[in-house]
Each structure stands twice: as structure tokens, then as C-alpha cells.
Amino acid sequence: MTTRNxxxxxxxxxxxxxxxLLELYTHLNADNRPPIDEHLASLWREIxxxxxxxxxxxxxxxxxxxxxxxxxxxxxxxxxxxxxxxENVVTRADCRKRGYATAxxxxxxxxxxxxxxxxxMLMTGCxxxxxxxxxxxxxxxxxxxxxFIQWLEL
Numbered sequence: 001m002t003t004r005n006x007x008x009x010x011x012x013x014x015x016x017x018x019x020x021l022l023e024l025y026t027h028l029n030a031d032n033r034p035p036i037d038e039h040l041a042s043l044w045r046e047i048x049x050x051x052x053x054x055x056x057x058x059x060x061x062x063x064x065x066x067x068x069x070x071x072x073x074x075x076x077x078x079x080x081x082x083x084x085x086x087e088n089v090v091t092r093a094d095c096r097k098r099g100y101a102t103a104x105x106x107x108x109x110x111x112x113x114x115x116x117x118x119x120x121m122l123m124t125g126c127x128x129x130x131x132x133x134x135x136x137x138x139x140x141x142x143x144x145x146x147x148f149i150q151w152l153e154l
Contacts, residue, residue: 008065008100008103009060010057010058010103010104011056011059012055012057013048013057014048015048017055017057017064018040018041020063020064021055021067024064024067025088025090027092028088028090052072053069053070053072054069054070054071054072054108055067055069056069056104056108057104058100058103060100063092065100066091066092066100067088067089067091067104068086068101068105068108069086069087070084070086070111070120071084071085071087072084072111072112075118079118081117081118082116082118083117084112084117084121085121085122086105086108086120087122087123089104089122102134102137121145123147123149
């Protein structure tokens, strides 16, 4: 799917989006642009083939400008309703404050609802109060749960 007249379009990523997606991720982590080799291409195919893994992109004038990842997790509790996780929310630095991240998060919520999820969880490492308020405005709260993370070394 491409944009018409430069208007933004929302969609799930396609095989040809890998290079642009990796460039977009540099706006999240500047050092996170691996070379596209056979291992990375194989991982990309695995992600795209997984029905529970959704890479949502917003494209404007042929350029990916915002994205997030939505993972649907099957679940044995809550009447066996799945839950969802959001990760890697990023918008190009020169395209922020235009509602693009809100749009990708709304698109993700729509997929989660279609799949019957009972909740979506999102964690951020950002401590900037404006970013935290942005997530609250998008419908997330920081009161119900406490998040912990454990980094695993290779």
C-alpha cells in the first residue's frame, strides 16, 4: 500500500519495509542499525509470518515516519482471552507532534480488540514527563501495575 498525494497511510509492515524500518529505529536508538544480512532477512521473514506479531507503520510520501510493534500473547487466564504488548514506539524526530504515534497506537488497539485481547501493556524507558503524559492521553495509565525488567546478557 502506498500513500496517495502524500497523505499518511497506516498499515502493517511488508517485506520491502525492512531498510526503512531499520532507519526509523535509529530515531529510537541511534546505534541500532544492523546490516541487512541473511540472518536479519530471515528474522524479518519470521516476524512477518507470525500472526501474533504486528509491525505497524505510518507512511507519508513513501517514507516510514512512525511505527510500533504489537504482540498478541495467548493466555490461559481471563477466560482465555489474549493480552497484547506494545514495543518500539518511535516517530522520526522531524515528524513528531503531528499525531502519528497516536495513530499507530490506535491502529494497534484496533488489532488487539479484533483479536479479543483484554488489555494492552506498554513500557517505556523514557522519564520525560511530556512523553509519559502522551501515553496517558493515548489511553495508558501508570497506576494499575508496576513494571520490572531484567536485562539478559548474551
